[in-house]
Amino acid sequence: MKIAVYGYGNLGKGVECAVSKAADMELVGVFTRRAPESVKVHSNVPVYHADELDRFEDQIDVLIICGGSATDLPKMTPVLAKRFNVVDSFDTHASIPEHFDNVDQAARESGHIALISAGWDPGMFSLNRLYASAILPQSSNYTFWGRGVSQGHSDAIRRIAGVVDARQYTVPVPEAVEAVRSGNNPQLSTRQKHTRECYVVAEEGADLERIEKEIVTMPNYFADYDTTVTFITMEELQRNHAGIPHGGMVISSGKTGWENENTHVIEYSLKLDSNPEFTASVLVAFARGIYKMHSRGDKGCKTVFDVAPIDLSPVSPEELRAHLL
Amino acid sequence: MKIAVYGYGNLGKGVECAVSKAADMELVGVFTRRAPESVKVHSNVPVYHADELDRFEDQIDVLIICGGSATDLPKMTPVLAKRFNVVDSFDTHASIPEHFDNVDQAARESGHIALISAGWDPGMFSLNRLYASAILPQSSNYTFWGRGVSQGHSDAIRRIAGVVDARQYTVPVPEAVEAVRSGNNPQLSTRQKHTRECYVVAEEGADLERIEKEIVTMPNYFADYDTTVTFITMEELQRNHAGIPHGGMVISSGKTGWENENTHVIEYSLKLDSNPEFTASVLVAFARGIYKMHSRGDKGCKTVFDVAPIDLSPVSPEELRAHLL
Numbered sequence: 140m141k142i143a144v145y146g147y148g149n150l151g152k153g154v155e156c157a158v159s160k161a162a163d164m165e166l167v168g169v170f171t172r173r174a175p176e177s178v179k180v181h182s183n184v185p186v187y188h189a190d191e192l193d194r195f196e197d198q199i200d201v202l203i204i205c206g207g208s209a210t211d212l213p214k215m216t217p218v219l220a221k222r223f224n225v226v227d228s229f230d231t232h233a234s235i236p237e238h239f240d241n242v243d244q245a246a247r248e249s250g251h252i253a254l255i256s257a258g259w260d261p262g263m264f265s266l267n268r269l270y271a272s273a274i275l276p277q278s279s280n281y282t283f284w285g286r287g288v289s290q291g292h293s294d295a296i297r298r299i300a301g302v303v304d305a306r307q308y309t310v311p312v313p314e315a316v317e318a319v320r321s322g323n324n325p326q327l328s329t330r331q332k333h334t335r336e337c338y339v340v341a342e343e344g345a346d347l348e349r350i351e352k353e354i355v356t357m358p359n360y361f362a363d364y365d366t367t368v369t370f371i372t373m374e375e376l377q378r379n380h381a382g383i384p385h386g387g388m389v390i391s392s393g394k395t396g397w398e399n400e401n402t403h404v405i406e407y408s409l410k411l412d413s414n415p416e417f418t419a420s421v422l423v424a425f426a427r428g429i430y431k432m433h434s435r436g437d438k439g440c441k442t443v444f445d446v447a448p449i450d451l452s453p454v455s456p457e458e459l460r461a462h463l464l
Numbered sequence: 465m466k467i468a469v470y471g472y473g474n475l476g477k478g479v480e481c482a483v484s485k486a487a488d489m490e491l492v493g494v495f496t497r498r499a500p501e502s503v504k505v506h507s508n509v510p511v512y513h514a515d516e517l518d519r520f521e522d523q524i525d526v527l528i529i530c531g532g533s534a535t536d537l538p539k540m541t542p543v544l545a546k547r548f549n550v551v552d553s554f555d556t557h558a559s560i561p562e563h564f565d566n567v568d569q570a571a572r573e574s575g576h577i578a579l580i581s582a583g584w585d586p587g588m589f590s591l592n593r594l595y596a597s598a599i600l601p602q603s604s605n606y607t608f609w610g611r612g613v614s615q616g617h618s619d620a621i622r623r624i625a626g627v628v629d630a631r632q633y634t635v636p637v638p639e640a641v642e643a644v645r646s647g648n649n650p651q652l653s654t655r656q657k658h659t660r661e662c663y664v665v666a667e668e669g670a671d672l673e674r675i676e677k678e679i680v681t682m683p684n685y686f687a688d689y690d691t692t693v694t695f696i697t698m699e700e701l702q703r704n705h706a707g708i709p710h711g712g713m714v715i716s717s718g719k720t721g722w723e724n725e726n727t728h729v730i731e732y733s734l735k736l737d738s739n740p741e742f743t744a745s746v747l748v749a750f751a752r753g754i755y756k757m758h759s760r761g762d763k764g765c766k767t768v769f770d771v772a773p774i775d776l777s778p779v780s781p782e783e784l785r786a787h788l789l
Contacts, residue, residue, distance in 0.1 A: 265789045395738060421599050
């Protein structure tokens with residue numbers, strides 16, 4: 140299976156590493172919109188300019204697109220799905236139906252297959268919401284994120300005047316998690332589910348009170364949450380907040396029995412040392428999945444919901460049934 | 465979708481209830497090898513003798529077989545798969561490949577589809593072992609069962625002379641669970657993973673010391689575990705041990721990064737008030753799945769690995785993408 144990476148940020152680097160560990164895959168190249176000679180890859184895979192993709196049409200089974208959801212993927216994925224089987228990690232939940240339709244049209248017309256929104260949320264968390272809902276039709280799904288670094292929220296803090304650098308952790312509220320685990324289906328507001336912890340490096344002499352106020356009152360990002368701001372030095376930031384950990388859990392609870400007398404709680408949780416490397420590993424598994432589906436004649440836009448689990452594994456069906464079932 | 469139940473024990477009762485809550489399903493009948501008039505169902509579904517199945521060949525989309533794995537299912541499922549699309553919960557892990565081959569031949573020849581080994585283990589736990597292994601190729605999977613009632617172990621105790629009734633709980637060892645959650649991939653013996661708690665009602669005047677010794681030294685069932693035996697009265701058994709709770713967890717941990725420097729822990733856990741009712745709910749969801757697959761022309765033996773998650777849900781793909789992805 141010949142894989143290529145489009146975009147070489149943290150996610151693209153994770154894909155490069157994950158493909159190197161997959162015995163059934165080969166990395167054809169890293170494609171970048173930057174000057175290829177300026178991109179230092181970790182392995183000995185060749186780096187090409189994105190414009191060179193055309194001449195690789197017969198040499199790439201699946202192209203893994205590692206761009207951002209805000210501006211890159213809505214344009215990139217439909218265009219690239221005309222020429223390649225592609226996987227992306229589009230994670231703007233509200234825009235998924237529109238993105239799906241655009242990609243579906245492009246992939247269908249050209250006979251390709253395109254899987255969008257792979258990763259862990261959307262991705263593995265979505266799968267667990269679906270499985271739980273299918274098994275327990277009247278169940279409620281609760282999703283908690285963290286403890287982990289939110290790149291978007293960290294960026295939002297960095298845009299404030301006087302801020303040099305920042306790291307924002309999203310943290311589930313323990314009492315809320317316990318209430319959900321009890322199977323009581325609590326009603327929880329945004330504020331009751333998560334808190335936000337901000338570690339901020341400010342310019343020397345900056346007005347810390349103003350910065351703190353700008354953070355905690357920022358609409359959409361922080362105003363609806365209990366937010367704490369801690370000012371630290373750059374040295375502390377680099378020593379204690381260098382990693383990109385994340386994770387979270389999907390907890391579903393539902394009832395069975397004629398009087399709904401029996402409660403069942405299903406919980407799926409992730410504790411990830413590296414958010415981009417885990418996401419990359421999910422993208423690579425689903426690249427394998429759509430490659431198999433395409434080999435059987437399938438085409439169009441897919442999501443994680445459409446892929447039979449058996450297609451994600453490099454192991455034979457006989458071995459999977461004997462050892463994992 | 466027209467569903468029928470074959471066998472009316474705890475699992476069959478659970479299926480009756482689960483189908484009644486599925487808006488897209490109708491229960492055609494309960495089929496039993498007992499005298500139909502002796503079987504009291506909960507709903508107003510008709511009860512038929514198993515011999516009457518022949519005349520329902522065109523009226524049942526999926527037959528859910530609720531028999532035991534030891535002797536019923538190895539014979540029943542291949543025979544019934546010749547005439548119906550079927551689902552079973554065959555759970556003798558070591559014999560799954562043989563059962564698969566027998567059922568596959570029967571279903572393929574007759575153009576039916578048969579899904580074996582649905583439930584939670586095998587079933588949902590198997591899916592989680594597979595997903596984790598596909599995402600993190602060098603990961604280790606650990607499965608813990610309980611705290612919950614093991615029917616097989618409770619039966620084994622009941623067969624001892626002087627025992628009136630018994631309930632056996634399988635309990636994960638907390639230290640073992642924590643060691644796995646830490647991502648350290650510990651080597652764990654059978655004894656280190658689970659303990660077994662036995663609540664036993666003995667005949668008046670029975671030799672309790674002999675009974676306890678027979679339990680804790682019983683090969684396969686108890687000898688490899690730290691087992692505690694508590695003698696209780698029938699009244700205590702009925703008051704405190706009437707339910708059939710179960711559950712457990714699959715914990716997978718794996719590494720990413722060029723130096724395997726990042727650890728990821730994936731955990732899927734179930735807390736079930738009623739083991740048979742939850743298992744029944746899984747069977748019903750997979751009955752929906754194979755009905756859709758059969759409608760598209762698929763046939764032969766399948767497992768939970770082969771079913772795309774989207775086929776398990778009664779909700780439209782558009783709605784699923786908009787709300788659960």
